[in-house]
Structures are given as structure tokens and as C-alpha cells.
Amino acid sequence: MSRLTFPHRSLILAAAALAVAARPTWFDWMCYRKSAIQAGQVWRILTGHLVHASRDHLLWDVLALFLIGFLFENHLGRHFAWVTGFSMLVVSGGLLALQPSLEAYCGLSGVLTAQWVCGAMLAAHEERVSGRVVLSRFYWACLILDGAKLCYEAFLGYPLFVDIHRLNGHPVPIAHLCGALAGLVACMVALSRKSSHGLGHPRLLPR
């Protein structure tokens, strides 16, 4: 069974977001801007997720990152970095393709959704093969919970748990859907890699 470990990778990602926030002038160069990306500033596809629209937006995203890190980071393990990068690409690509009217976007929440989905599925799988059915079910419940949240957002058009007046930007639920898709694909890839490396087999754990 995975132990509760300090989410140091999430900490690094959070530190990056905080560092960027300390340099407000960087926002204009890092934010996802459709027109700028189309003009060749492709770094915005990745960097847009590190900048935030307001202090509140940053605070809640960073705290959520920590808590999701505590929940899932040890299951994501070495996959954390590429799942993060991959989800940034998918979310930005999804916004470009599915919501072309959106000129600007920022924030970590799409990435957080990817980590939640991928982490929960990996954790459920890991606990199941470890014989800990209860914990496996718990992670599936986490996944269903996130799925319900996404359905709610997709149906109503605005995110759950968000006060848009404090957000200082308008909510983009499709970013969360893209994040979930990225998490799903990333999980498949991670499981197939685990399987091919023989890591997916049941292990004998100390009692």
C-alpha cells in the first residue's frame, strides 16, 4: 500500500505558480492567448496554466493542488511530470479546437482535473491489485465524484465551487473536461507502461 507522502512534486508546481504570480508583468507573456499562439508564441500553451487571474484564483488552485497531491501524488509517482505537461497540452489544444471564441485563459484547474482523474484511476488499480478492495472502491468513488462535478459543470455551463466575482475571469468548464480526458488517456498510457514493465502485477506487501 502507498504511504501518505509529502507531495513534493506538487509543491514544486505550486512554487512555480507562486513565483510567476510574484512577477505580474509576466502574465502578459505567459497567459494563454489564442491570437498570440496562432502568431507563433507557442510557449503559452504550457505557461498559460501557471498564471492566474487573481489572488483568489491563485490561492484556491494552489491549495487544491496540494490536497490533490496528498491524495494522488504518490500513485502518480514518476508519471507526475509528464502527466502534468501532457494535460497542459491537451487542455490548451482542446480550448483552441473546441472553444475557438475564447481568446484568453489561465489557471491550473484543468491540470488539477487531469491529475485527479489519472491519480484516482491509477490508485484504484493499484489498490485493487494489492487486494485492498475498500481503498480501491474509495478511489473509484473519488473518480465518480469528479465525473459528477464535470457533468454538472457541462450541463450548467459554469463550474461548481467557484465564485466568479472573486475569480476575476469567466469560468471555462470545457477546460475541466479536457483535463479529465487528458487524465484518462494518461492513465491508460501509464497502466500500459506499468504492464509492459511488469509493474502492474500483484505484489506481496508487508503486513
Add this chain to the structure above:
Amino acid sequence: MRGNSSTSWPRTGSFLSTLTPLLFSVSLSQAAGLLVPSAGGAPLAIQDHLVRVDINNNIAVTEVVQVFRNDSVRPLEAVYSFPLPPSASLAGFSMWINGEEVTGEVLERDRAREIYQEIVHPAVRAQDPVAPPRDPGLVEAISSREYQVTIFPVPAHGTQKVRVLYYQYLSVDADRVTYVYPMETRGMEDSRARGRFSLDVELRSAVPLTGCVFPSHSEQQVVTEVFNPHRASAHLARPDGDLDQDFVMVYSLGKPAAGLDLITFRKEREDGYFLLLASAPLAEMPVEEGGVDYTFIVDVSGSMRRARKLEVAGEAIVRFLSSCGSDDHFNVIAFNLQPSALSPTALPNDSQSLQQLTDFLREFRGVGGTDLYPALQLAHQQADTRRKQAIIVITDGGLNDRDEGQARFLDLVNLHDATLFGLAVGNEANVPLLDSLARASGGFVAAISTQENLLDKGKQLRDRMRQEPLRNLRLEMGEGGTLSDVTPGVLPALYPGGQIAILGRYRGKGFGSFHLRGTRAGQSVEFNSQVAVSAVETLNPEIRRMWAERRVQDILQEMRAAARPETDRSEIIRLGTEYSIVTPYTSFLVLESDKMFRDYGIERRTASLLNEETSGRAERSQRADDKYSAIPVGEKPKPVEWNLDLGAGASGPEFLGLLTALLAGRAMLRRRVG
């Protein structure tokens, strides 16, 4: 009496309860636009009248499509006239020629008329009798709020379709916003759409909507749909298509406007345009103590006779005074062509004087024209200069100086130390004159439809008047940018509960800050808004022409006030032609084809402006954006406020609570599992 149509969301509170049934149920004829033969005769019949209103964060875009029918046996040249609400700017006019919609171009007025005459002149047409008739249209401003279009020809037993587009900013009154589609004026008989009539409103707001009422129509007439707290729609369809009264919609917002809201538009490598909305909350301002002399100047001309307006005005004054203190005094001056005062000096605010007031107003039956000047003179002559003076003008008429110089009025107002307020009722009130006088004296004007509740408005006026306004306002931009062509040039006093809209241009890129500084009760007050000023902002292109329109109105106002020579028209013509605005010196000319525009050497600008505006609207309609900064008075500005239309996924405290619960749940499960 007529009932209200209302749609309530949670927390509508006292707002809905204060709206009483209609006081005005007039049956005047319509002014949504009439097509009248230029040679005289009855207006052409209205076949269809379709209105679509898109309100997005209080910027209203109104599109009116009308189809007229010529039932006579010969083709006609016809004149189409239509009014616009105060603060609205005409953005487009098009007509259907040979089945295709053709948009016009703005030219200097004389040249536009010259080309139009050249085409329709019989001698010109006689040169090539076999050529199909060419169908020009000409849009001219006939006053600050009215336009007329000359259309030729409207075929015998045929129809003519026209489209009018206008923009306006709907100012927030505390937490309420009123939209009026003006239809009511007097003088015309046939006001019925024979075919289709519909009015659709699409309402979006970043600040949650908490309620919506339709004082002009009953519940059965308006169908509303609430999609979520940020989006709603209303549909008015009347089977009989009667167009005799304004459509009024009042919606309330979840939080009152406070601080600065900023909207920008900027094209690459050009100076940007901004719309800055400054609001002061009602509760946080010091209330003025009593000891004020109120002089009510009440219009008793013929137009006030209709729909009990005079009686209602009297009731509104009584209600106003009943909320004043015993040390306040009042007087009433009734005016049509001559003024008549209730008393030579101000009366104490007691029940006996109030009865005198009621009896005095009952004497007037509503006859004659409207001449405000002698009434104003009398009010100033009778004023006790030792006491604080407030003059409140209640009128529904065009007054006497609709398009004449305002200098003598301003001289009078500037000579005396009295604050002037206006209550302009209906679509024909001379709002520009009242507004000019009110601004000069530090007051304000409330323009209301006859379908609104005057008693309610009177109370709002009183609530606002008793507060100390912010005066001597000036707008500056901090490091990172400069401002230019700010309109209005002299900012009016900002009353608590009210809002002022400032338009202008800005230069600079990166981070900028807007500072609005003024004084209130002798103390300095400052509003700040810090924004990221981007090189390109494409979402609010309407601001560009709203700015140009306001700038033109400012210059016209200066001309009327004789602060600028009447002959100084070049700036108006430049603004009109560059931004496609119809002004007293520029007109919209519609020609049959692009080739004709080319033949006359007319550059096509309007179509590209309209395209930009349409795509901006389409983008905005995808979202209920909350990109405005809103900084309450006294609160420090946030370190960064983004003015780009920013999308953001987000978490929140509840989400963190859920995650914490999950972590706790997992810890418990782990302990159980071992």
C-alpha cells in the same frame, strides 16, 4: 390599471414589492419608426415589426427590422422617422434593395443629399428611361434623438424593409438597470403591425441577476426564461401588434455597482478606446442635513394632460416632500408658455402647505406649449439666497430650445447658486437641455418612460439628492499610459446610487492604472482601477463608436452653449465620416450596389465596422464575462485587475473542503484496512 409582468430570482427582496402597478396607461401613437410619403398623406402601413435586443453586461444592442407596405397604386418617395433613447448611438441603417440588404455609408450631409437628389431627380432618370430604377436611401439627423430616412422608391402595392441598429450603455441605478424600447409619441394614428410583431431580449450579466420586471406590460404579454443566474431572456409578442407604448424592462443585480468598471477596445498599433463606469454606493455616503428650499418647476402644457400625468406629478411631489424634514421649504412653479408660482416665497413643509400645493396643481388642465426659461428665471428670482436651493424640473415636453442655443439658460443657471435636477418623462422630453443645465449646476437628470412609475422614480430621486455627491471629478491614467479625448470633457457630479459613464482613448501597453479623483464634503476621494493594458482587445468594438458619438454630442453641446462657434463643424464631420455616425453635419447614404459607391468615390467603411462589431458580439455571447474590475469605495484596489476577456478554470473553498473530507475518509479507510 395594468398589472406588472415579473420574473423573480432569489433575493428579489423589496425591489419587486416597491414596484406598484402602472400609473401611466397612455394610448398615444407609436414612434418606433414610421414611413410617411414625402408628398404627404397617411403613413405607410407597418407589416412587420421585429425587435431583437442583446444586453450583455449592461451594453444593449438593439436591432429593429420593419417592413412597410405601400397600398397605393403608385410608387412613393417616403420618409421614415425614428427616435432613439437618450445615450443611444445609431450604429447602422440598411434597407433591402432588389431583395438584398444594403448598408449605407456616412458622408458629409450636403454631399450625401446632393448624390441622393442626383439619383432621384426626374431629369436624371429621364436620361435613361429603360434603366431599372435605382433605389437610394438617405438617413439624416433631425434632432439629437431623432433621425429620418428618405427612401425612394417604395413600389406600388409593394413593401420596403429597413433595419436599424443602435447601441447604448444602460446605467445602473444602485442595483437596478432599466431598458426602454421607445415606441410612444404623439401625433400618428395607425400604430398597428399588420403582420408580425415581436420583441426578444437576451440578457447576460456577470453579476448575478436577481429579478426582472416589465412595468409596461402584463404577465400574459411577456414570456421570460431564466437559464441560470447570469442569463435570461424575455419575449414580447402581441397578437394585435399594437405599437402604442414603450417596452420597459427593469432588472436587478445581485450586488450594487460600486467603484470603477472598465471596458476597453483596441486594435493593433492603434490607441485604445475605453468605457469607464464610476459608481458610488448609496449607503456609504454622508446624508445631507435639512434646511433646503426645493422649487418644483412643473410642466403644465398640453402633453401633461394625458394619462393623469399632472395628477401623478403632484402626488410625486407630495411624496417627495413627505420624506423631507420640517426645516426644508418648498415652492411650485407651474409653466407652459408662462410661469405661475404657488407662492412668492418658499412655504414651510407642513400639511397645510401640502394641501395648498395639491389645490394649486388641480387648477391646471394641461394646455399650451412649453417655455422653460421664464419659469427658471422666476425660480431664481424668488430664491432665498441665504438658504440652500434645489430646483427640480418635471417635464415631458420638447421645451422651447430643442435645437437652439442654450447659452442664455446656462448663463442663468451659472449666475445663481442653485442645484438643478430634472425628471424627464417620455420620449419627447428635451433631455440634452436639462442634462446640460443639471451638469452645470452640479445636479443630474433622471429620464423615465411614461410606462415607469413616477412616484417610485420621485422617491429614488429624493434618496439620491439628499446625499452628498462627489464633485470636481478628474480622470487620470497612472504610469504606463496616457488618456486623450475624454468625454464628457467636464465630468459631472457623481451622486451615490448613480453612475457616470466616461469614454475616451488611451495609449500605452503593459500595466496601467486609472485614477478618478474628486472631493466629497471637502475631502479628497479617489477611485482606482489597475489593469493589464493589452496591445489588442477585440471583444467590445461598440465602445469605439459609442465614444465617437459621445464626442460629437459634447461638441454639439459646446456649440449650443456658445462655447464653440457654430461654424466649427470640421471635427464633427471628421468623426462622423471616420466612425460612420449620423450627425447634424453627416448623413448615411444607401446606394444600390458597391459599384455605385465606387462610381461616386465613396469608401466603404461601415461594413467593416459592423463586421467587427458583430464578431465581437458573437464572441461575447459565448460567455457571461466578469472581466470588469469593481473596487468598492474605501477598499484598496487589487494588485492586478485584468481587462482582457479572461477565461479561467477554478477551485474554491468548498472544493478544498471536499478534498479535505476525501483525505480524512481515506485516512479512516487506511486505518481500517491496516
